[in-house]
Amino acid sequence: xxxxxxxxxxxxxxxxxxxxxxxxxxxxxxxxxxxxxxxxxxxxxxxxxxxxxxxxxxxxxxxxxxxxxxxxxxxxxxxxxxxxxxxxxxxxxxxxxxxxxxxxxxxxxxxxxxxxxxxxxxxxxxxxxxxxxxxxxxxxxxxxxxxxxxxxxxxxxxxxxxxxxxxxxxxxxxxxxxxxxxxxxxxxxxxxxxxxxxxxxxxxxxxxxxxxxxxxxxxxxxxxxxxxxxxxxxxxxxxxxxxxxxxxxxxxxxxxxxxx
Numbered sequence: 001x002x003x004x005x006x007x008x009x010x011x012x013x014x015x016x017x018x019x020x021x022x023x024x025x026x027x028x029x030x031x032x033x034x035x036x037x038x039x040x041x042x043x044x045x046x047x048x049x050x051x052x053x054x055x056x057x058x059x060x061x062x063x064x065x066x067x068x069x070x071x072x073x074x075x076x077x078x079x080x081x082x083x084x085x086x087x088x089x090x091x092x093x094x095x096x097x098x099x100x101x102x103x104x105x106x107x108x109x110x111x112x113x114x115x116x117x118x119x120x121x122x123x124x125x126x127x128x129x130x131x132x133x134x135x136x137x138x139x140x141x142x143x144x145x146x147x148x149x150x151x152x153x154x155x156x157x158x159x160x161x162x163x164x165x166x167x168x169x170x171x172x173x174x175x176x177x178x179x180x181x182x183x184x185x186x187x188x189x190x191x192x193x194x195x196x197x198x199x200x201x202x203x204x205x206x207x208x209x210x211x212x213x214x215x216x217x218x219x220x221x222x223x224x225x226x227x228x229x230x231x232x233x234x235x236x237x238x239x240x241x242x243x244x245x246x247x248x249x250x251x252x253x254x255x256x257x258x259x260x
Contacts, residue, residue: 020064020066025065025066025068025071026071028061028062029061029067029072029075030075032055032060032061033055033072033075034075036048036051036075036076036077038076038077038078043082045081045082045083045085046086048072048078048083048086049089049090051076052067052072052090053090053093053192056192056196057195057196057199058199059196059199062106063106063107063108064105065106066102066104066105067087067096067103067104067105067106068103068104069083069087093192094110094113095107095193109193109196109197109200113193114194115242117192118194118238118241118242120191121187121191121194121238122234122239122242125171125187125234125238126231126235126238127231128174128175128178128183129174129218129222129231130228130230130231131178131227132177132178132222132230133221133222133225133226133229133230133231134225134227136222140173141219143173144219144222145219147166147169148170148212148215148216148219150162150166151166151167151170151215154166155212160208163208163211163212164199167215170215171184210240211237214233214236214240215237218230218233218237221233
């Protein structure tokens with residue numbers, strides 16, 4: 001679930017409707033699913049699940065969009081069985097809703113799931129970075145510094161998709177350096193709704209700039225080997241994320257639960 005992906009233009013081009021016409025659905029699915037390529041490295045259902053999941057998180061498959069099993073199967077070049085399994089997995093993660101009469105629909109961003117993800121992520125990230133501050137080495141610090149340089153460049157170029165990927169890589173590295181990759185995988189599994197909200201917020205509320213500032217402080221605390229400072233900056237980083245999402249809740253709720 002952690003691989004690189006494509007993102008839409010985060011300054012516009014996102015679509016939300018209470019209802020989509022049959023033509024709209026067909027056009028969106030054809031466009032978004034056109035870059036799928038099965039490489040044989042894992043079962044088709046697994047690759048289809050990861051691909052569809054990332055397209056939902058990136059908002060290329062927007063909330064409220066019907067996911068027509070037959071159309072997806074044709075676009076991905078697969079039988080309906082592995083596609084059905086992929087959709088079932090997405091439903092288990094609350095990324096799609098299943099309705100008896102209308103089938104599968106991309107779920108709205110649900111505030112309670114965003115809040116839960118922030119809570120879990122914050123607790124794990126704070127504990128982990130305190131550990132890392134006491135054991136990080138020069139090679140690992142160099143890797144983090146190189147990541148920060150690329151983040152700064154992405155901000156200057158207003159490449160928010162690239163910044164998001166570098167942000168993810170940085171936080172993944174914090175866990176990888178402690179030998180806790182499986183903990184990061186756990187975080188990935190619960191933060192999909194949070195990621196959708198973050199992607200909406202990144203270009204519009206200077207969220208990327210704020211995140212970058214905290215990333216610099218975190219790496220500085222790691223360089224000094226200061227677990228208290230590292231833990232404090234991580235807490236403030238996660239609190240800042242939660243505060244921004246709360247502050248701009250009205251703007252984001254067009255993609256959240258609402259009555260037709």
